[in-house]
Amino acid sequence: MKIFKSHFWYNKSQRNGIFFLLVLIIIVQVFIVFGNFSSDEIIETNQTELIAFHKQIDSLSLIEIENRKPKIYPFNPNYITDYKGEQLGMSLEEIDRLLAFRKTNKFINSKNEFQKITKVSDSLLTKISTYFKFPDWVVKQNQATKKGEVSYNSVYKSFEKKKVSTTDINKATLLDLQTINGIGEKLSERILNYKSKLQGFSINEQLYEVWGIEKQVVDKVLSTFKIIEKPLIKKKNVNTVSFKNLLKNPYIDYNLCKMIFNYRDEVAEFQSIEELKKIDGFPIEKYHRITLYLEAK
Structure with a gap:
């Protein structure tokens, strides 16, 4: 009994503290059980400003959906x-x-x-x-x-x-090109602009490169027009041409231009223009077009 008594023997202040703690626990439990934590407050959701805000969001969503649709020209x-x-x-x-x-x-x-x-x-x-x-x-x-x-x-x-003034594609005018079914004012302008960029059509296949032109339309053009007089293109020397001037080649972009210059630095100079094919990553399919404007001297 003495063993148990030592564990349950408290002085007066300790007993008062334990009693106070028990009372506090009871009060808290009563508050939790019988307290009302639900809110009776009703949030007004049909306010004018809220409705207007939702309408604005809906309209922006519709605009975004419309913008994502593929455009038809x-x-x-x-x-x-x-x-x-x-x-x-x-x-x-x-x-x-x-x-x-x-x-x-x-x-x-x-x-x-x-x-x-x-x-x-x-x-x-x-x-x-x-x-x-x-x-x-x-x-x-x-x-x-x-x-x-x-x-x-x-x-x-x-x-x-309707008659054309010439059958030479490099001399054809806007009106000449517009006699071809499928070619209007805009497309004929693009053809002439691309011809100017190339300094003239040198091979028939260049016509297929015009932006927005159908293969069937090109076939019709080539059935009427031919390359009778090839353009006189002054070729640039690949061993002396500057980076800026090499970029003017219509078939050479920045990356390819950099590759050509890196190779030129390695070999000192090109012995022949065919060495372009030895460049790692060189687009062989563009070789004949690129060499229309380049030579090795």
């Missing part, structure tokens, strides 16, 4: 590819009907004819036909036909009678 529906047709929402069957029609060397000249050939729905036609861009002579023919002034055949024949 005016195009000639005769040159729709599989990829382009899929972007427009056409089915594979509709695209195949168009491609089969074009293989007969015929052209679509109105949105109604486009629907007749492809059998697209009215809703899809309404959606994409606003971006159709036909050649000027087709637009004039359609307007004239509606007015009953002339028939399709008469307009088509008058277009066919």
